[in-house]
Amino acid sequence: MLKTAVSEKMLKPTGRVVGIIKRNWRPYCGMLSKSDIKESRRHLFTPADRRIPRIRIETRQASALEGRRIIVAIDGWPRNSRYPNGHFVKNLGEVGEKETETEVLLLEHDVPHQPFSQAVLSFLPKMPWSITEKDMKNREDLRHLCVCSVDPPGCTDIDDALHCRELENGNLEVGVHIADVSHFIRPGNALDQESARRGTTVYLCEKRIDMVPELLSSNLCSLRCNVDRLAFSCIWEMNHDAEILKVRFTKSVINSKASLTYAEAQMRIDSAAMNDDITTSLRGLNKLAKILKKRRIEKGALTLSSPEVRFHMDSETHDPIDLQTKELRETNSMVEEFMLLANISVAKKIHEEFSEHALLRKHPAPPPSNYEILVKAAKSKNLEIKTDTAKSLADSLDRADSPTFPYLNTLLRILATRCMMQAVYFCSGMDNDFHHYGLASPIYTHFTSPIRRYADIIVHRLLAVAIGADCTYPELTDKHKLADLCKNLNFRHKMAQYAQRASVAFHTQLFFKSKGIVSEEAYILFVRKNAIVVLIPKYGLEGTVFFEEKDKPKPKLIYDDEVPSLKIEDTVFHIFDKVKVKIMLDSSNLQHQKIRMSLVEPQIPGISILADTPNMDSDEPERKKKKHEK
CATH class of the missing domain: 2.40.50.700 (OB fold (Dihydrolipoamide Acetyltransferase, E2P))
Known part of the structure; x- marks a missing residue:
């Protein structure tokens, strides 16, 4: 009996290809x-x-x-x-040329980026465009409200704006106003089909591949200041403790009073001299956002970290001249809190009305095995990370501090991000697990970015039908069609992420090509059998330092999976240890140029190199030779 059980466990399912129905070849x-x-x-x-x-x-x-x-x-x-x-x-x-490499990464990640066809453009409104009486049907006039937008610098596709004011009864009215893209993109036409196919706007380092034509994304649907714009508004009545007393949804017309950057909004909030309506509104929003965030975190929402980088471009050549990690302000968090709240409120509403046909977004809980590396890494620093629930993970990450090593908490959060599952769109009638693990919310959707996400357009249509502001159509309540749409949206979002990462990787290569060889401090993120994976905080850059190379004597390596650690000669490397590495661009393979890292400190004879030693595999000697010839 036991013998059978063992042999069955060892058996692997096997198969034989008998025919190919369809080739998955592409150019x-x-x-x-x-x-x-x-x-x-x-x-x-x-x-x-x-x-x-x-x-x-x-x-x-x-x-x-x-x-x-x-x-x-x-x-x-x-x-x-x-x-x-x-x-x-x-x-x-x-x-190696920017235009060429950008084209390659778009093609390789299957990002639709051809110019919009005439058939698609023919469904755009004729210019000059203005709001007509017909547009005002089923719509509230909210142009009197002190609405403003807060976005990154240089943002032209502004799809959200906010307001906050005190009501006569002493409570607060807070509104999130989202561009009414579904007013311009009607179901089933060529413009709608193309937007559905693209699924999302793709943001590369110096280029944006729009989901909808520029006339909509940067003009008619962009909630710029001092112009009338059509919006879809989510308006709450709250008390001063940020408790929601009422919520309502309405199609509206707004006139934004200011388009601010995060820095400008922060400056207004912090300035004692400013007390105008916009600043008062921002202060009210900021105060409520802090309460909402605290409450969300108490419920078990995760605050994770990722080393996002941004490039400062040369205005003429568009080459990256500086690379730094993004700075987040209070105002980033303020906008995020109200976007999350709007998404949750809308998710509840559309699920109430369309229990089988709501387009929702879920984030599955990771299997316990995903957390092994995080738990071991924390244990190596005498810290305990509990992972049985999102709440216990969030709490133990909050407690995981070291007075002598302030960056440790950020590293643990970066590591926790790597343990997570991918969030996905799904149709409520085809699934019964709605929970969003990262946000600790029982239900969630995307409503706040219809200029750059097609999922939000569908959610707008569902909500418009739910409040009687628009008519329905057969595909909207066909759960099989909605499931197919979600499948494409999930694929497009995943590919957009990969393309964005590839763009950052390419621009990082350009940056180090012009900068030459540099040495920087780094922290070990992972320990492998023959290498360490390090993160350089200054650049938000990750790379691998290999200890076994061709044509070089192999060093004595001892890998311990339990700790985890790697012993090289007499030096032991643990996760989160601080090291110094040399960064350079390896151009020996033209098609796959890559950033290479070598150990500088700690000094290990035969392994570590001097900080200013050029690597003979890189193109550095050739570059210096050409410079000398000039």
Whole structure:
């Protein structure tokens, strides 16, 4: 009996491919590996995606295509051939150039970025546009309210604005006003279909790939100041303890009194000399937001950390000249609190009205095994992290402080972020687990960014039907169609995240290419069997320091998974230890240039290098040689 149980456990499900129903081939970006045979027309193409095999193509343009990024499509794969056969499609440009590399990362992450077609543009309102009497039907005139927006500097797609005022009964009225994009994008037309296909706006380091045409994103739907704009408003009556007494939703017309940056809003709140209506409104919002945040955290909402970086660009060349981690102010948190509250209030309303057809967003709780690395890392610093509930995790992260190591808490929160699951959109009628783990909320959706997320447009439509401000249509209450839509939205959001990360990685490479070799302090995030993964706080940059290299004698490495630690010769590395590393750009592989890191401190003979030693694998000697020749 026992023997059977053991053998069954050891058995793995196996299968055999008997046929291919549909190929998942797509056009691939990469570079040509020119044949050594002179006059040969047959060459190998190496895709940028390392998972794809090399492709054999025939071309007479091999010399012209060398050193350039090209697109190749697969035609077939003969059973007796080592490589699939394909054909040349398009020349994207010189490898390493910004435009070329941006095009490659958009194509490789399947981000739709072609200009909007005439069919799509034909559904935009004719200019000049103004609000008509027909637009005012089922809409409240809120232009008298002291509404303002708070956004990052240079933001042109302003999709949310806020107001706060005292009522005659002593309570407070707080409003979140969201651009009424669904007024301009009607169900089923070409503009709607294209927005649904794109799913989200993609923000790269120096470029924005809009989900909706610019006329809407930066003009008619952008809640700029001193212009009348159509909005969808969520208005609460609250007491001074931020307890909600009433909530109502209405389509509206607003006229924003100011478009502020986070810094400008913060300056107004902090300035004793300013007491105008906008500043009073901001102070009221800020005070309530602090209470809301405290209450949310008490319920078990997580405050996690990620080393987000931003680049300062040269205004002429658009090259990154400085790289720093983003600074968050109180006003960032103020806006976030009211956006979260609006999203939760709307989620409750649409689920009440459409229990089977609400588009919601959930964040699953991670399985306990995900937390192993976090618990071990904390234990190595004599700290205990409890992970049985979001509340116990949040509380133990709050307690995990070290007076001698103030950055430890941030590192633990960064590590906790890596343990999390991905948040996803879903249809309420196709699922029964609605909980949002990170926000500790039983129900959640996206309502506050319809300019840049298609999910919000659907939520606006559901809410408009729920309050009788718009008519419904068959697809809106078809849960199978909604489930398919959620599947595409989840895919598009995931790809947008990957593309954004790839853009940051590329601009980081450009930054270090111009900066040359630098040495910086870093903290160990993970310990591997032959390497350490480090985070450099100054740049929010993560990288791996390998201790085993080709053509070099192998050092004596002892890895302990329990602690976790890595012993090299007589030096032991633990998670969160402080080290010093050298950063440089390795350009030895043109197609996959990468940031390389080497250990400077602690000094280990044969492993550590001097801070100012150039690495012979990088392009540094070549760069210096060219400079000298000039």
